[in-house]
Amino acid sequence: MRSVILLAWLVLSAQFTHNRFTEGGRTFSQDGTSLVTDCLSKVENDPGAAELCAGYVEGIADLLSEDKICIPPEVAGKELVDSVVQYAAKHQEELHHPASRTVAEALKAKYPCSR
Numbered sequence: 001m002r003s004v005i006l007l008a009w010l011v012l013s014a015q016f017t018h019n020r021f022t023e024g025g026r027t028f029s030q031d032g033t034s035l036v037t038d039c040l041s042k043v044e045n046d047p048g049a050a051e052l053c054a055g056y057v058e059g060i061a062d063l064l065s066e067d068k069i070c071i072p073p074e075v076a077g078k079e080l081v082d083s084v085v086q087y088a089a090k091h092q093e094e095l096h097h098p099a100s101r102t103v104a105e106a107l108k109a110k111y112p113c114s115r
Helices: 002-012 032-045 047-064 077-090 099-110
Strands: 021-023 026-028
Touching: 032 047, 032 077, 032 099, 047 077, 047 099, 077 099
Parallel strands: none
Antiparallel strands: 021 026
């Protein structure tokens, strides 16, 4: 629930919406490059921004946990962020897409459900 509240706050935050763009007729808050850049640079320099990054990633993870991914209970938010950053480093060609897609693909790759 905390992640959903953080995600809602992020969507309403003026700081978060600085990089809005449109793809396929839909408007998104930011692209993958912007999210990953923020996650990498702000973690060391601005703990508040690190929390925003983690909240965004955890919010997407909560939504996907309904039926798309299976995250073990012992996995912390920082590990989710690290998974996204590692995925982004290997798939830089995809970072021009919405950040939500980058996060979703990273988490699906790292935490698939074995059903």
